[in-house]
Amino acid sequence: MRCGRAQRWMTAAVDAELGGWRAQALERHLADCAECRQEQDRSERLDALLAGLPLDTPVSTQLEQDTLRRVRIAAADEAERPARFRLPTWITAPVLAAAAVLAVAVGVTRMSPTTTAGPAPEAPGVVPPVASVPAPAPRLAKAPPPRTADRAAAADVAPPEPVETPRVDPPPSDPSRRPDLPSEPPPELASAPDLFMDLNLLRNMEKLQHYDAIETTTLHEQDGEPPNG
Amino acid sequence: MKRAVTLGALALLLLAGEASAQRYARDWSQLSPDEQRRAWENYERYRQLPQDRQQFIDRRYQRFQGMAPEEKQRLREKYDAYRRQNPEQRRDFNKKYKRWKGEKR
Numbered sequence: 001m002r003c004g005r006a007q008r009w010m011t012a013a014v015d016a017e018l019g020g021w022r023a024q025a026l027e028r029h030l031a032d033c034a035e036c037r038q039e040q041d042r043s044e045r046l047d048a049l050l051a052g053l054p055l056d057t058p059v060s061t062q063l064e065q066d067t068l069r070r071v072r073i074a075a076a077d078e079a080e081r082p083a084r085f086r087l088p089t090w091i092t093a094p095v096l097a098a099a100a101v102l103a104v105a106v107g108v109t110r111m112s113p114t115t116t117a118g119p120a121p122e123a124p125g126v127v128p129p130v131a132s133v134p135a136p137a138p139r140l141a142k143a144p145p146p147r148t149a150d151r152a153a154a155a156d157v158a159p160p161e162p163v164e165t166p167r168v169d170p171p172p173s174d175p176s177r178r179p180d181l182p183s184e185p186p187p188e189l190a191s192a193p194d195l196f197m198d199l200n201l202l203r204n205m206e207k208l209q210h211y212d213a214i215e216t217t218t219l220h221e222q223d224g225e226p227p228n229g
Numbered sequence: 230m231k232r233a234v235t236l237g238a239l240a241l242l243l244l245a246g247e248a249s250a251q252r253y254a255r256d257w258s259q260l261s262p263d264e265q266r267r268a269w270e271n272y273e274r275y276r277q278l279p280q281d282r283q284q285f286i287d288r289r290y291q292r293f294q295g296m297a298p299e300e301k302q303r304l305r306e307k308y309d310a311y312r313r314q315n316p317e318q319r320r321d322f323n324k325k326y327k328r329w330k331g332e333k334r
């Protein structure tokens with residue numbers, strides 16, 4: 001297996017959603033490829049870092065917007081940099097994601113106690129809403145593969161659960177008043193809003209379907225050690 | 230005759246299932262402003278996912294749409310319970326999930 005494919009599959013593996021022969025092929029590749037193994041370790045550490053964030057921490061809109069702006073600027077700089085000066089994706093993606101998480105975490109600790117918390121989006125992450133309407137596309141018709149900067153953002157989306165990310169201030173009552181939220185949704189969104197409303201539920205659907213069975217699974221002291229052995 | 234009745238009943242059941250799925254799929258204008266905003270934000274996240282992940286979610290969406298209302302409700306309740314987990318509980322749950330998944334294979 002080539003490293004490019006292994007790294008694509010790693011995203012699914014971190015979510016424990018890679019099954020059968022693919023999981024075995026990936027394991028074989030990881031056993032032989034130190035570089036990919038390091039990448040896998042990094043992904044798991046990042047996953048653990050994100051999972052350790054508080055679930056319901058209020059974050060001011062100002063802080064959220066500042067952080068997202070910095071991430072966008074960093075991503076744009078990265079995209080514009082000539083290829084020979086560009087760091088590999090496996091370095092930039094975790095660094096950008098970690099920087100965003102760190103910025104939010106630092107901001108949370110410094111935030112004024114008067115900040116109000118309100119109903120949160122299902123899983124606010126570091127991926128910002130865009131300012132322009134995306135090109136209309138029929139549902140299930142796919143956009144081209146993400147560019148380097150997009151992959152950095154996608155790395156934050158990939159983890160399995162609704163990442164325990166900070167809660168943000170309540171949004172304005174009318175989304176069309178937000179300067180970066182166009183009033184007309186693209187056809188893909190308009191035709192299946194429930195898909196996007198339930199995105200995190202869908203991402204975790206297998207866990208939810210077998211919630212009780214998973215809850216009763218026994219954990220052993222060393223994670224990864226098979227039961228009774 | 231008996232066979233025709235059975236086939237007719239099956240067709241009716243299929244149609245009823247389809248109609249039920251349609252009834253629970255909402256239109257954009259039926260979403261509250263907060264819901265629209267959340268859908269927008271999730272839409273942006275979705276678009277930045279790799280193509281295979283988008284297809285994976287599309288398939289799950291199709292499966293979810295085809296579920297009975299009670300099953301959907303059960304999943305929503307489990308999702309609420311999942312979201313209410315504190316970080317430690319979440320870590321444990323995800324470890325258990327990986328172990329459960331490994332045992333299932």
